[in-house]
Amino acid sequence: MSMAAARKDDEPLPANRAGGVTLVLGMGGTGVSCARFLAARGARAIFADTRAMPPGAAAIRAAMPAAEILPSGPPAVLPPGVNRILVSPGVDLRLPVLADARQHGVPVLSDIDLFVAEAAAPITAITGSNGKSTVTSMVGAMLTGAGARAAVGGNLGTPALELVDPGASHYVLELSSFQLERSAPVPAAAAVVLNITPDHLDMHGNLAAYTSAKARIYARCALAVVNRDLPELAALVPAGTSTLGFGLKSPIGNDFGVLVRDDGAWLARGREPLLPVADLPVSGRHNVSNALAALALCSVSGFDVRELLPG
Structure with a gap:
């Protein structure tokens, strides 16, 4: 599945959205960097990973003690209050929650998108x-x-x-x-x-x-x-x-x-x-x-x- 189905080349670069909750998919190095970035901006987040023991779980918890970490992996549909999703490079773009996000007009972004908006x-x-x-x-x-x-x-x-x-x-x-x-x-x-x-x-x-x-x-x-x-x-x-x-x-x-x-x-x-x-x-x-x-x-x-x- 190509990301082109979700992101269009003429789509404007996203601003960092205030309020709401960010769902972060992937709890490795990229997920940890997202946690630190969001924590520095006072954002709220939910984290999920397909792995039973994500390598960045402890660092994410240290960066965002109040963040929710879903124990059963990525949800099938958008959790209440989520207004954007951040996907790590290894995340499968066929996950049902991503299709649900696109259906409801919720942006599916990457850490690179957030970086570009800041750089x-x-x-x-x-x-x-x-x-x-x-x-x-x-x-x-x-x-x-x-x-x-x-x-x-x-x-x-x-x-x-x-x-x-x-x-x-x-x-x-x-x-x-x-x-x-x-x-x-x-x-x-x-x-x-x-x-x-x-x-x-x-x-x-x-x-x-x-x-x-x-x-x-x-x-x-x-x-x-x-x-x-x-x-x-x-x-x-x-x-x-x-x-x-x-x-x-x-x-x-x-x-x-x-x-x-x-x-x-x-x-x-x-x-x-x-x-x-x-x-x-x-x-x-x-x-x-x-x-x-x-x-x-x-x-x-x-x-x-x-x-x-x-x-």
Whole structure:
């Protein structure tokens, strides 16, 4: 079942609703971050999980001692007073309570939706079957090295809601297919689908649905970064979206790529050599590609590209 049935790309980003009760489905790391977020805002909540012993139960109870935790798992219908549902990435979208919510016009949201409503700094969004954690970490390191106050997390490390910081100058989010499927499109300053190989098909049903979930990262981005070595991915970018490419061959136009010179191979933008490949702190062709993707994503950060280079 696609989240598109519940969330539409032209649906406005939700404000955090005051009053009422929030039903939080999933009591792992995301559920804990939701509990802390809601507690800080004086909200009321009910929590449920399909697991008999949810890993975040104690932390949720510590954050929200007055919250109700349903011992029998997710309810079949909306509990009285619930005016929104927050779903964790692993929650089955076929749960009856979600159908009941949609039937009654109750928003089904994610922690990423709440994060976007709170975030005041530009967001860089990263997904892919392979390499997304590496590229997320690279982007964070490049921005931090250039002097930015970058908050890095999402599917990697710190949950998105725990990144919210009025002092942050940039947010760098790794987003899984599950997070993208359960969220409204993120208004990212730059976004990338690094690659797509069959994964999580037990949850998505088929490769087309998995690809569609990944492609949501481009739906509202200002700049779509595209892997030129996988040209089929360019078809995922909505018409009219600005694009910037990266790849392991010589750059095309102002894209990022590899220039081979007499003194070796260099990371480059257009015809401008930036850094010898041999000077990268990580090895392997895949990490050359990852570094180029990170540079392309950082190109809209406001820093000169040379400020972003490791050194």
